[in-house]
C-alpha cells in the first residue's frame with residue numbers, strides 16, 4: 001500500500017498537498033519594473049512566475065513615500081491573467097510631481113522585491129535629468145556588467161532603444177546559451193524574455209528607476225520592416241509580429257491602453273521633464289517601408305551598397321517612421337524648453353564607408369529622404385537643443401547633425417549620441433577607423449567596447465559620459481569612462497570635454 005510517507009520519501013509529486021509546493025515556487029522571479037513617468041503617475045510592472053498559477057490571480061500593489069512603506073501614497077489590486085502571461089501593469093495616478101517613490105507587489109502569499117521609481121517634475125518646474133541610454137543586450141554574447149554599473153548611478157531615467165532580446169538560437173560555444181531555438185511563437189518569446197529578465201544586474205537596473213523603452217528588429221526578427229520578413233524561410237511575419245508584440249507588452253512597464261491588438265501597438269510617445277526637456281520616443285520598425293534594393297531573391301532586408309547602384313534609395317516617398325508618426329513628431333517639438341531629446345533606435349548621422357557613398361540600408365542611411373525631412377523640419381522650426389539618442393549599431397558614435405551631410409560647411413542643427421551595445425558583439429574597429437575621415441561630422445566611432453552612455457542634462461549644458469566595460473565576459477567587470485562630451489543648448493554640436 002502506498003502511504004503518504006512513502007510518496008514523500010520517494011520524491012514523487014504529492015498531489016494531495018499542492019499548496020505546499022506552490023508556496024515554494026518563486027512568484028516574482030523576474031523582478032519588478034516601472035516606466036513612463038509623468039508628473040502625476042507612472043506604470044508599475046511585474047509578472048507572476050510558476051507553472052501552477054490559476055488562470056486569474058489578484059495581485060496587490062502599493063506605492064509609498066519611503067522605502068519602509070510607512071507612508072503609503074497609493075495602493076490597488078490588478079488582475080493577472082494567464083492569457084497575458086500573468087503580467088501586471090498598475091497605473092497609480094494623482095501623485096506629487098518630481099518625487100521618488102517605492103513600490104512592491106504581493107500575490108499567492110509572497111511579496112516582490114522593492115522597486116524605486118519617480119514622477120516627472122511639474123511642467124513649470126526647473127529640473128535636471130540624469131538619463132542612461134542603452135541598447136542591444138544579447139544574452140549569449142556577454143554579461144551585464146554595464147547594467148550592474150548603471151543601477152548604482154542615481155539615474156532618473158533609462159532610455160532603452162531596442163534589441164532587448166535576440167530571437168536567435170545560441171551556438172554551443174556561447175558564453176551563456178539562449179534556452180530554446182529560433183523564436184517562432186508566443187511561448188518562445190515569453191521564455192526568452194523570462195531568461196533575459198532572470199539576470200540580477202538587469203533586474204537591479206529596472207528596480208532602480210523608471211524606463212522608457214522602444215524596440216528594434218530583434219524583439220521580432222532580424223531586419224523586419226512593417227510586416228515584411230527579411231528571411232527567405234517563408235515566415236509569416238504578421239503572425240510572428242503578433243506574438244512578439246504581445247510578449248513585449250507582457251514583459252515591459254507599458255500602459256494597459258498600449259496592449260497590442262492584432263499585432264499593432266502604439267509605442268511612440270513623448271514625455272515632458274519640467275521646463276528642462278521634452279523627450280520624444282520613436283518607433284522606426286512598425287511603420288517603415290522595406291529596405292531599398294534588398295538582397296537577391298528577397299523582398300526586404302538590409303545590405304551595404306553604393307548609392308549609385310540603388311535608385312530607390314533616394315525615393316522621397318519612402319518612410320522610416322510612417323507618415324502619421326512623422327507628422328506627430330514635426331508638430332510636437334517643444335519650442336519653449338532648452339532641450340528636445342529624440343530617443344530612437346539607430347544611428348541618424350550619415351556614415352559612409354567609401355568616398356563614393358556606400359551605405360548600410362537598414363538604418364537612417366537607407367532612408368535619406370525621410371532623414372532630410374525630419375532634420376529639415378526641425379531646422380525650419382529652430383527646434384531648441386535637438387539631441388538625437390540612438391543604438392542598434394553596437395558602437396559609440398558622437399556626431400553633428402546636419403540637413404545636408406555632404407555640405408562640409410553646412411549648419412549644424414543638432415547633436416547625436418548613439419550608444420554602443422550592453423553586450424552584443426560589435427564590428428571590427430579597423431572598419432570604423434577607416435570610415436571616420438570620410439564622415440567629418442562624426443567626432444567618434446568605437447565598436448570595440450560594450451557599455452552605455454550617461455547624460456546629465458541641465459538648462460545650461462548637457463554632458464554625455466561614454467562608458468566602456470573592461471571585460472564583457474565578466475559579470476562583475478569594472479566599467480570606465482571612455483570619453484566625455486558637452487553640448488551647449490544654444491550652440492548645436494557636441495564638444496569634447
Ligand SMILES: [Fe+2]
Nearest residue numbers: 136163392424
Ligand atoms: Fe542589436
